[in-house]
Amino acid sequence: MTSLTLSHFLFTSAVLFVIGVIGFVTRRNMIVMFLCTELMFQGAAIAMVSVGRYHLDVSGQVFVIFILTIAAAEAALALALVVLLFRRRETLNAEAWSELGEP
Helix, strand or coil, rough: CCCCEEEEEEEHHHHHHHHHHHHHHHCCCCHHHHHHHHHHHHHHHHHHHHHHHHHCCCHHHHHHHHHHHHCCCCCCCCHHHHHHHHHHHCCEEHHHHHHHHHC
């Protein structure tokens, strides 16, 4: 029976992060973009917990608590923003909102 090593966990976290980046870049639906951001947060959290466990240090787990707090705040703000934007234009396509950044 093989045991899991640090490289297994880092590979898993890297795969999650890359899937999140690809989903964020390729999708235009705002809800999917926010979900991909959450996926990137979780990939980073797995990496920090596994490195902290490897070095027998709790700082990785403590930092994950901050990541989860930021992710929860981001999810609340994103939900409010998506509801507001959907009420204005009745679409969640990010390209429909591209003129917001232009003067």
